Amino acid sequence: MTVFASLTDQAPNHWRILAQEMVAPFARQIDREARVPPQVVTALRQAGAFASGFNRRLALPVTRSQGTGGDVATDQVPDQVAAALDHGALHQALGAASASVQGVLNVHHMGGSALAKWGSKAQKAQWLPRLTSGDMRCAIAMTEPQVGSDISAVQTRARPVAKGYALTGRKAWITCGDFADLFVLIASLPQGPTAFLLPRDAPGLTIAPIDDMLGCRGYMMADLILDEVFLLDDHLLGRPGFGASHVAVTGLESGRINLAWGCVGLAQAACQCAMRRAKTRQQFGGAIADFQLVQQMLARMTTDIHAAGLMCRSASVARALRQMDAAKQATMAKYFASQMVGRVTRDAQQIFGAEGIGPNTPMAMYHRDSRIMEVIEGTTQVLESMIARLALAEVPA
Amino acid sequence: MSESISAIAAFMTRSFDGAEIAPDQDIFEAGYGNSMFSMQLVAFVESHFGIEVDADDLDIDNFRSINRVASLVARKQSLVSA
CATH class of the missing domain: 1.10.540.10 (Acyl-CoA dehydrogenase/oxidase, N-terminal domain)
Structure with missing residues (x-):
């Protein structure tokens, strides 16, 4: 192979x-x-x-x-x-x-x-x-109530104090905020956005779980409220001012490839359920898989998944070999796969008919989970801008 | 060192829409450096020169000009071969 x-x-x-x-x-x-x-x-x-x-x-x-x-x-x-x-x-x-x-x-x-x-x-x-x-679980805390993709604008402040820093602010929508033991957190110093290692048990840190999410409910999402959280000097990660441009970007690039692969898996699961349903559901004297309009959906789903999978593989290989277009490939893989899984779960749900919106199949969960994918690790619209800029940089004026 | 300078200069020229960058020109003062370029530059020196940029190297002065980047590469390569 x-x-x-x-x-x-x-x-x-x-x-x-x-x-x-x-x-x-x-x-x-x-x-x-x-x-x-x-x-x-x-x-x-x-x-x-x-x-x-x-x-x-x-x-x-x-x-x-x-x-x-x-x-x-x-x-x-x-x-x-x-x-x-x-x-x-x-x-x-x-x-x-x-x-x-x-x-x-x-x-x-x-x-x-x-x-x-x-x-x-x-x-x-x-x-x-x-x-x-796995003794400790990690998460990354960048987003704030007023700060999304523009990490350079973080409002959580780190104030230099004796032997360390005092951090105050609020991080929002943090995946595994109510689960992780250690957060890589971006806060602002006079030199610019800076990364810190924030243990969950740091005094002054309050975890506020977020309930009733649309999908991916097991993300255990929470807000992190920091009130003069003291961190020793050795909890600064990287160097002051390099938190957004280097530390966060490294994490985000990992996350985009991981999430793209996750989307392929989720889409495959939904597609396989839909395939089985199409083969076994009888209407008008035959399996609905024999109907051309159902076949059209199955063909779109299968091709979409295959294309996303190939993009994931290419992006993983590019990153492993440190190819210069690795960041662009990771971004494109996430961009494509997160939209692909939305298309696939919608068609899969459609093939299930009424049962697809009922309680007895995983279709509703797949569909709700798929909606999360275009939002996290960079929205589709932010990624479009990034991909365009990276592609433009490859072509001489 | 001169080969490194040529490679870094070519990379920057490609990245900055064909602009000719002088070896000691401050790319940040000239408005070329942005956050996306910063990590691309790290990726370039790591992949092209086979070195590992780490936290100790995160000093803006190491990336300020073609000559500064070439000096960083030379220092890292000497550590690898030592």
């Missing part, structure tokens, strides 16, 4: 087995209760999922309890490419099983990858083993 092996290949891999056996059975419960249950977190930890995407040198040894191998042939591609594709397969598998759980691993990797890239040796030694083992 090569890097661009068919996405329709159904050879078992360890992430797919983990996701289907240990995550998918809880998907409806997660949606209902808006929390990821401890047994799911334990299964992910034991399988090494919290270490996925991190440089192996930084991770503690982990024992995989599920399955025997991946679907990427490591003898044909460089190690870093195989690792990147294996990481993508994790997010694809989790996206199919529970978009909420994919989001938990996504923000863990977003914050963790920013720390792994821009942390000091001491910070990496202190935090990364606990993050990669």
